[in-house]
Amino acid sequence: xxxxxxxxxxxxxxxxxxxxxxxxxxxxxxxxxxxxxxxxxxxxxxxxxxxxxxxxxxxxxxxxxxxxxxxxxxxxxxxxxxxxxxxxxxxxxxxxxxxxxxxxxxxxxxxxxxxxxxxxxxxxxxxxxxxxxxxxxxxxxxxxxxxxxxxxxxxxxxxxxxxxxxxxx
Amino acid sequence: xxxxxxxxxxxxxxxxxxxxxxxxxxxxxxxxxxxxxxxxxxxxxxxxxxxxxxxxxxxxxxxxxxxxxxxxxxxxxxxxxxxxxxxxxxxxxxxxxxxxxxxxxxxxxxxxxxxxxxxxxxxxxxxxxxxxxxxxxxxxxxxxxxxxxxxxxxxxxxxxxxxxxxxxx
Numbered sequence: 211x212x213x214x215x216x217x218x219x220x221x222x223x224x225x226x227x228x229x230x231x232x233x234x235x236x237x238x239x240x241x242x243x244x245x246x247x248x249x250x251x252x253x254x255x256x257x258x259x260x261x262x263x264x265x266x267x268x269x270x271x272x273x274x275x276x277x278x279x280x281x282x283x284x285x286x287x288x289x290x291x292x293x294x295x296x297x298x299x300x301x302x303x304x305x306x307x308x309x310x311x312x313x314x315x316x317x318x319x320x321x322x323x324x325x326x327x328x329x330x331x332x333x334x335x336x337x338x339x340x341x342x343x344x345x346x347x348x349x350x351x352x353x354x355x356x357x358x359x360x361x362x363x364x365x366x367x368x369x370x371x372x373x374x375x376x377x378x379x
Numbered sequence: 380x381x382x383x384x385x386x387x388x389x390x391x392x393x394x395x396x397x398x399x400x401x402x403x404x405x406x407x408x409x410x411x412x413x414x415x416x417x418x419x420x421x422x423x424x425x426x427x428x429x430x431x432x433x434x435x436x437x438x439x440x441x442x443x444x445x446x447x448x449x450x451x452x453x454x455x456x457x458x459x460x461x462x463x464x465x466x467x468x469x470x471x472x473x474x475x476x477x478x479x480x481x482x483x484x485x486x487x488x489x490x491x492x493x494x495x496x497x498x499x500x501x502x503x504x505x506x507x508x509x510x511x512x513x514x515x516x517x518x519x520x521x522x523x524x525x526x527x528x529x530x531x532x533x534x535x536x537x538x539x540x541x542x543x544x545x546x547x548x
Contacts, residue, residue, distance in 0.1 A: 225514065352518060356526060359522075
């Protein structure tokens, strides 16, 4: 008995993006109910040199579309990063979920030692599939999901851990 | 080729707790350099009804000591939750790492379908090992690590993503 790369990636990502969708729905409804300009939430940051909510959502989705594509050995979908409303952020998440669900277990399973190269400007980082998933994608994905949640909590939105975890028990 | 439960748990936890230790070292040094009472950081929260930094560190360590013990089928170490200084929080992390490193791959591998029961007051949650690790421990662990980081960033500590991820590329 053992874990397969697909199980440890795509279904987890889809589940957590579903939770993010529900959290952004609550934020959007709260902004409307309180007559707060939604862009106040969307542009909010926890520190002046941290990214705003919109960019947190963009990077969270980038992490998992990049992961599924690279583990499967297919092209990473490119998005424009131009979302400025809750509806646009939700559309980006939905588009990411559709892509994730288009990648099959057969494409991803066995990718533990697939060579992955990431480019950061002129620098390159080299990983094998398993380390890429566990040491790069997971911490980054959860970092940006949590920061999105924390930005909304810091701005007074009523959320609890259950919103973050989803309906798991 | 496939992933083993041990690889997806203990080494990842030890790595991330090492990063947390380094982050708290920076926070402690910053407090000393700026002559800020360390308890300002340790008691800081992102929202009035979110936990302070100290509790974030306590829960992050709880998640992974609980995970390693439950997957291995051994008793979960009990800590007092009385840390009020950076030194005490660092000692808790160090104690957690020692415990994690005492659990072997042979004890954890094959625990994908081990029955895990968590008690929350009078309620119980039931998981199999794999879902417990991927759907409960991972998101909770990263949630509390990220929130600890975000509390310190929000309070002006200079940290970057590399501090969170550690030296992975």
